[in-house]
Amino acid sequence: MKLVIRTLKVLGITLALILVIIGFILYPLLRGATGYTAKMLCSGVFVEGLSQQQVEQMELGSFPFNRVESTVDFQNKQVKSTIFKLVSQSAQYEEGIGATLYPNGYNEIIGRIPLPVNTRDTIPWPTGSVIADTVAEGIDVTGLNQYISQHFMVTSRAVVVIKDGQLIAEHYAEGIDKYTPLLGWSMTKSIAATLVGILVKDGVLTVNQPVTINDWPTDERQYITLNNLLQMSSGLKWNEDYSKTSLTDVSRMLYLESDMSAYASSVKSEVSPDSVWRYSSGTTNIISGMLRWCFDEYQDYYQFPRKRLFNKLGMQHSLIETDAVGNFVGSSYGYCSARDWARLGMLYLNNGVWQGEQILPEWWVQYATTPARQSNGQYGAQIWLNASQQHMPDLPADVYFFNGYRGQRVTVMPSMNMVVVCLNSSAERIDFNSYLKGMLKYVQ
Known part of the structure; x- marks a missing residue:
């Protein structure tokens, strides 16, 4: 017993x-x-x-x-x-x-006050919403629209095509229209980099400055620069896998942490800065924290994207959400209408100039689209590149794109003077190389 x-x-x-x-x-x-x-x-x-x-x-x-x-x-x-x-x-x-x-319960964020949106529905494109009735010669609008319709899948949400500054085609899924803010996922990283560029032009930041975080000076992280973060070459240990069976760094940051920037900053170095390229949403949220340090008042930080970028470009239907302590989730949570995503692409296509105003430093677009040393020609400063033509072998090497989870993409084609926005709810079956190559037949 x-x-x-x-x-x-x-x-x-x-x-x-x-x-x-x-x-x-x-x-x-x-x-x-x-x-x-x-x-x-x-x-x-x-x-x-x-x-x-x-x-x-x-x-x-x-x-x-x-x-x-x-x-x-x-x-x-x-x-x-x-x-x-x-x-x-x-x-x-x-x-x-x-x-x-709010992973740890609701917490009021003092100073998170949105600026009013400048309504421009009666102003011509691109700053406003009025689209011209005519298009330039050499563009087969009927053929292009038929092509987009034929390739518009059940997972497609929106497509917008810009040629020579003119909006020549747009298609939307049911329940979505030209005003609907749509999640860009990691395309938000390109917005974050654009905000950095604005502060660089203001003289507030420099791309080669060290990233000053309290406990970093005690180890190799003291040598990490803003440029290293922008180019995903920080050397910080990070797991970007979106696994459903294990909680990786990126999932923990996005869904369990109140302060995403602090969590991303807490990871240790694995290799020396600029020695390895590794994609990391954490580094972008460290950048979001750096942006916050540039302002004395939280309200100024929160209103900065609307004041200096969205309202300038006529991005009326855009916002970046924050974490539970008020940091912009620059890695993932940018919502913009398809037209607004196109406007951001046009800013880069036009070398940082918008309606005659130099929004970004004159050298910024070249910097942002120059391959990071260890990226094998695939990545610049929070922007994906086709420099090696690995991504899209049938498209020119000067093509670059904002890229997001589940098939979000803004493709900028400088040699074609085009911007193409594709927003989806799944990346399955999307062959951007063939899709964009086929689209070019109608705009030569």
């Missing part, structure tokens, strides 16, 4: 240890799933204006997100997501600000 009791105790202790280990591993994964779901639903419904069903179909159809139960509170503009009735997270929408995930 004593042996049986002892055996049962051992089994009980073993089972308890197994449950503790499983809980230790599983709990963060469940929190990540609820964080992602709450954030995507809150932004999808209240920023993009889609229905809960549309967001769930486009963004939350796979495991484990399809096991998350969510409640959308339209009166308070809040989403609460729960999985297996064990773990929950909530996201809150505020007008002009967007949705914010």
Whole structure:
């Protein structure tokens, strides 16, 4: 009998240890799933204006997100997501600000006051919304529109084509139009770099300045420069894998951390700066923190993108969401209408000049599109490049693009004087090389 009791105790202790280990591993994964779901639903419904069903179909159809139960509170503009009735997270929408995930509970962010949007619906494109009725010779608009329609898939959300500064074609999925702000995911990194460029022109930042963070001077991180961060060559250890079975650095940062910049800054060096190229959303959120340090008042930091970029370019339907402590999530959470994404592409196509005003330093676009040393010609400063023609072998080497998760892309073609915006809910089956090559037949 004593042996049986002892055996049962051992089994009980073993089972308890197994449950503790499983809980230790599983709990963060469940929190990540609820964080992602709450954030995507809150932004999808209240920023993009889609229905809960549309967001769930486009963004939350796979495991484990399809096991998350969510409640959308339209009166308070809040989403609460729960999985297996064990773990929950909530996201809150505020007008002009967007949705914010609060992993540790709601915390009011003082000074997060949006600037008014300059309405320009009666002003001609590109600063305004009025599109010319005629197009230049040599452009087959009918053929181009037919081509886009034929290739517009169930996962396509929006396509906009700019040629010689003129908007010549645009197509939208049901429930989306020219005013709908759409998530760019990592295309937001190119917005963050543009904001850096503006502050460089102001003389507030220099690309080769060291990144001064409190505990960095004690190790090799003291040698990291802003340029290293912009070019994804910081040497910081980082896992960018969007795994559904393990919580990686990028998932933890986006769905479990209140202060994303601080979390990204806390990772250790793995190699010397500028010795290895490694894509990292963390480095962009460190940049977002650096931008915040450039302002004495938080409100000035928060209003900076609208004041110095969005309103200048006529980007009326654009915003960058913040984390729970007010840092812009420069890695991932930029929402712009397809036309606004096109305007950002046009700013780069025009060498940083907008309607005669030099928004960016004269050398900035060349800098941003020069390959990082270790990137094999694929990456510049928060911008992807076709310099090696690995990405799109049938397109010119001078092509570069803003690129985001699930098939978001703004392609700038300097030699063709074109910008093409493609926004999607999945990257599957999208061959941008063939798609854009086929489009060029109608604009020669």
